[in-house]
Amino acid sequence: MMWGPQQQTALDRVGRWLKTRDKPVFQLAGYAGTGKTTLAKHLAATVNGPVYFAAYTGKAAHVLTKSGATNVSTIHKLIYTPKDKSQQRLKELQAERARLLTHKPVPETLVEKVDAAIKAEQINLARPMFQLNTESPLFEAALLVVDEYSMIDEQMGEDLLSFGCPILALGDPGQLPPVGGTPSFKNKPDILLTEIHRQAQDNPIIWMSKEVREGRVLRPGDYGASRVIPYGRLPREELRDMVLSTDQLLVGRNATRITSNGRARELLGRTNALPQEGDKLVCLRNNHEVGLLNGQLWKVRRDTIFDGDYVIMDIEGEDGAKVEVSAHPHYFHGSKPEYWERKDAEEFDYGYALTVHKSQGSAWPSVLLFDEWYGKDRKQWLYTAITRASNRIDLVMM
Known part of the structure; x- marks a missing residue:
């Protein structure tokens, strides 16, 4: 492998850290296409001992696996285990x-x-109630590589550090900062990669993300398998087919998310306002004790039950985890519970459409984006949206 100057510097710096271990975490940051994961895999092959890769969500873990990383898991599955509960x-x-x-x-x-x-x-x-796994392989690991480190909150960060395993934390400063909570690894990165790896230079998604990050405007047209198309030029039937066929629909505004989720369910023949078997859900709030993570996607295993107060749901996560939860019904009707009610149940909503902010930490082969965000952080917003797609993005200019 031929490394560029920045990448060689990163290899040398991380190599020295692995020898001295003068601090528990080394933060390797870089923009899309700069080779963070490639470097991490190369470093893992040089380490004497077991190396594990972990990501915040199941989708991101799947992307790591497809890239050739080994011993890949979600962070939660790697470090937590169900508690035994007395009856x-x-x-x-x-x-x-x-x-x-x-x-x-x-x-x-x-x-x-x-x-x-x-x-x-x-x-x-x-x-399932969770606690730290005293039999986690991290106790014997020589290195843990964590992807998307900005998604890790303080509690999870403390739990990761408690295993005493050196952590190589990968992140992308071009993305939006996570909404809510305090990131655990919030120091300035030890290395920042800015040069696009030569193997990624011909990738249309990488090219699109670089154009946006550097402040240029994407014009309507085809970019490899991806495309940018004005909403007014899109036939209704084609848009409907795109909504149904994409792996994930991303939007800018919460109102659009609610409307799009309703429309997607309507197209799928869902008639009940409450979740039905096969519905796609997103978790809205962390609850580490029961294995729920903000932004995590779930699928309903069977039609839900409403007991008059809460929706009782049997759901399955991206990593195969199965859990029964009681959730507030408000979100499924487009409203929110009162503040004092929130602690009494979990918070879920439909996940066919997500805001770009909520999509952080995840990735999908194909993404349909409704480009409608024009806030002061638009550049970061659009960059984050584009880099959620690994193979194709259809960007609809609203």
Whole structure:
């Protein structure tokens, strides 16, 4: 492999760090196409001992695997494990119910109250609660390579560091900063790569992202398999087919996201406002204890149940994890729960359309983008959107 000057400098610097290990984390940043992952794979091959690659989302982990990285996992799967939970509370409630029924007359409301408590406890027991995995392979690892390090919050960062394994953190400063939470690795990067690797120079998506990052305007037309097309030139039927065939629809405004999710479900024949079997969902809030990550995509395994307060959902994640959760119904109706209600249940919404901000940390083979964001961070927004696609992006100028 022929390395450019910047890449050779990065190899030398990371190599010295691996020998001295004078700090727990080395931050290697670079724009799309500068060869961060290629460098990381090369370095991994030179390390004496097990090396693991991890990403925030299952989609990003899949992209790492396709690039040729080995021992790839989501961060959550690598460092957390389900807790063993006692059924003592459930047994006590069931005994209480039996005791009540032996004494007549029993106030019906009292039995209903105990039944509700039993149901809530059964749901709780069905949800995996997570703790740090004391048998994680990271205890024996020589190096952990973490992709998209800006997505890692302080709690997850502390948990990663607790294994004592050196961490090579990869990131892209051209992207939007993550929304909400405090990034764990927020220091200035140790190395910043700006030169596009020669193998990526002919990649249309890399070229498009570089044009945007450097402040130039993408004109309508074809860019390899990708294209830029004004909304007014797009026949309705073609747009419908694009929405149904793309791996992920990205938008700029929340109102567009809500409308697009409704339209996508309508095209798929979904008639219930609440999630149905096969629906695509996105998690809106971290809950590390039960294995939920903000921006993580899930699929509904069977039609959901509404108990009058919450939506009970059996869902499966991108990494195959299965969990039953109770979620606020508000988001599925286009509203939000009151602030004081939020802690009582999980937060999900439909995931057919995502805002670009919510898409950070993920990647898809094909992306359909409604280009409608003109805020002060437009350059970062558009760059982030384009780099979510690994093979093709259809950019619709709204």
